[in-house]
Amino acid sequence: MFAPSQARRADVRSVRCHHQALLLTAPPLARADRGACCVSDVYGLSTKADDPLMSTLSILAAAAANSPPAWTSFIPFVGMGLVFYFFLLRPQMRQQKAQKTKIAALKRGDQVITQGGLLGKVLKVEDLYVELELGTNVKVRALRNSIADVLQPGGPAAND
Numbered sequence: 045m046f047a048p049s050q051a052r053r054a055d056v057r058s059v060r061c062h063h064q065a066l067l068l069t070a071p072p073l074a075r076a077d078r079g080a081c082c083v084s085d086v087y088g089l090s091t092k093a094d095d096p097l098m099s100t101l102s103i104l105a106a107a108a109a110n111s112p113p114a115w116t117s118f119i120p121f122v123g124m125g126l127v128f129y130f131f132l133l134r135p136q137m138r139q140q141k142a143q144k145t146k147i148a149a150l151k152r153g154d155q156v157i158t159q160g161g162l163l164g165k166v167l168k169v170e171d172l173y174v175e176l177e178l179g180t181n182v183k184v185r186a187l188r189n190s191i192a193d194v195l196q197p198g199g200p201a202a203n204d
Contacts, residue, residue, distance in 0.1 A: 146194045150174060155195040158186055163195075 150156070154166045156176065164176030167183065174191065176184045 147188060147191055150188070150191065150194065155197075156191050157193045157195065159190045159192045162186075 150166060150169050152166055152169065155163070156166060157163055162176070162178055162184070164178045164184065166174055167177050168175040172188055173185050174188050176186055178184055
């Protein structure tokens, strides 16, 4: 029969038969015992053209032959993540850092705008609260985090 080295080589063979889209890898003895020439003969599948299993198998076999690697389907998602990070998250983090620095540097005499739209002059700064003068003899105590912006010195006076 076969020498041992030839037997190992002959154990598995790929056979292309009259069903062009299907490729069979099976031991030669299994094919020879049944006289099989293709997948449908070895595994008992129907060879009718209207069989949904055969049409599905042929479509899958054709798609698998020409498809790119699976990891390439993640490239658009990585690209969208980078765009999201550089155009949305990173600028927002910078803006929050600048706002936090402004709030931490509040001192007496600064002119500020609160989130409610009130314009005032800082009279006293505490850990959580800031005392603001909105007009002549009008004092308000506000949360330090409710300060929206610190105005530049030399801007319009708060009580004019």
